[in-house]
Amino acid sequence: MEKVINAALCFDGNETQKTEWLDAIFSDVDRHYGYSNSFEKAIETTAGLMPQAFLNRVFQGTEEQQNRRSFFIRHGGIRRSPLSKIDVTDLIAWCQQRNTPEIWGLVASGIMLWEKADANENGYFLTTSAVTFLEAAPDPEPVLHAYADRVTPSGWTGSRADTMQPRADAIAELSLHVRQDISDAARSTSNRLAMEIERERIRDRQRDEDREQRFE
Structure with missing residues (x-):
């Protein structure tokens, strides 16, 4: 489906149909309380090709709709945020136009954040996009708070702390x-x-001790 969406959105015109497609995406998000497990790549493609219109939709509608859409950007149930397909320069320009400090923290929660330092190691470093966005923000603190919230993995094996540390x-x-x-x-x-x-x-040590006691 993402190939069809990419082909359709690459051409000028058909603005009514493009608007209807955005309506469909965010109606689904609203209906599922900020979650969307369907058409992940199609949604990412839409965000990448229509960044301003896509971002604007997050802050349209009722307060409840905006809360659900903000949740969708942060957590929405797909493997990565749809904002990961939007060029960081477009994200920065949009945030600067809004001129609202809290916007930077929300958008920061959707940026592609981590890159592996080495395929054979557990180390990470921040992506160039993440650093560029941080440096453009009027206040780095809300952006870093958003980055820190993503240190905790949604899934892991072994020690959670060891996963968070790198x-x-x-x-x-x-x-x-x-x-x-x-x-x-x-x-x-x-x-x-x-x-x-x-x-x-x-907590890890406590769980280990509890398991040992049950084994004994």
């Missing part, structure tokens, strides 16, 4: 950023993540 380390690298506001915000965010990971390690 991602937290990638954010911690920003404490060396040349801009003082970014380095300060990164340091504060990293301290919070360190405490969360330590609490998770304590």
